[in-house]
Amino acid sequence: MHPTPKWKGGFDVGLAGASGNSETLNTRLALAIGRETAKMDTKFDAMYARASENGRASKSRGEANANNDWKFGESPWGFFARGRFEFDEFTNYRLRLSGFVGPSYTVYRPEPLLLRFRAGLGGASEFKGPDPARGFRPEALAGFDTRWTISPRQSVFASFDYL
Numbered sequence: 001m002h003p004t005p006k007w008k009g010g011f012d013v014g015l016a017g018a019s020g021n022s023e024t025l026n027t028r029l030a031l032a033i034g035r036e037t038a039k040m041d042t043k044f045d046a047m048y049a050r051a052s053e054n055g056r057a058s059k060s061r062g063e064a065n066a067n068n069d070w071k072f073g074e075s076p077w078g079f080f081a082r083g084r085f086e087f088d089e090f091t092n093y094r095l096r097l098s099g100f101v102g103p104s105y106t107v108y109r110p111e112p113l114l115l116r117f118r119a120g121l122g123g124a125s126e127f128k129g130p131d132p133a134r135g136f137r138p139e140a141l142a143g144f145d146t147r148w149t150i151s152p153r154q155s156v157f158a159s160f161d162y163l
Contacts, residue, residue, distance in 0.1 A: 009033030026051045026059075041069040060089035069104055069116070078104040080118050082141070093126035100141045112149040118142070139163050 014028035027050050034043035044066050051059035064085045071078050079101070086096040102120020109115075123138045143161035150156065 005035045005037050007033050007035045022054050024051070024053050039071055041067075041071070043067045057089065060087075062087040069118075076106045076109075078106065078116075080104045080120065082120075082122075094128035096124055096126045098122060098124035098139070100139075102141070114145065114147040116145045118144070 009032050012028065012030040015026070017023070017025040028047070029049075030045070030047040032043070032045040034041070036042075044064070046062070046064040048062040049059060050057065050061075066083045067080065068082075069078050069080045080103075081099070081101045083099045084097070086098075087094065100120040100122030102118060104116055104118040107115045107117065118141070120141045121138070122141060123136050125136045141161055141163055143159065145157070145159045147155055147157040
C-alpha cells in the first residue's frame with residue numbers, strides 16, 4: 001500500500017502603511033495548497049487584498065482558484081478542470097464565477113522541471129453588477145504551467161492563462 005501524498009502549501013500575510021500628508025493602509029492574505037499523485041495534480045489558492053487611503057477603502061478584492069489535472073498513466077496527455085471565484089468591490093460586477101475544461105499536454109516532466117500546456121472551453125458569469133442580464137459568456141482558454149524544483153523545500157513556478 002502506498003502512502004497518501006501529503007498536501008503542501010503556504011500562507012502569506014502582508015501589511016503596509018504610511019502616514020504623512022495622507023494615510024494609507026494595505027493588507028493582503030493568501031493561501032496556496034496542492035498535492036501531486038501518480039494520477040492527478042491538484043492545486044487550490046485564495047487571496048484577499050484591501051487598501052485604504054485616509055480611512056476610505058480604495059481596493060477590496062478577493063479570488064479563489066481550484067485546478068485539477070488528471071494524468072493518463074505514462075502518456076503526456078491529460079485532462080484539466082479549472083474553477084475561479086472573484087470578488088471586487090470596485091468593478092462593474094461584484095462577483096464572477098468561471099470554469100474551464102479541456103486537454104492538457106506535458107511537454108517536459110523529468111525532475112526537476114515541468115512544462116505543461118492546456119487548451120479548453122468554458123465560460124464566466126458575473127453577478128451583482130449594473131447589467132445582470134449578461135448571464136453566462138462562453139470563453140476559451142489557452143495556457144501553461146512551468147515549475148523548477150530547486151530542492152525539496154524550494155521551487156519556482158509560473159502559470160499563464162489567456163482567455
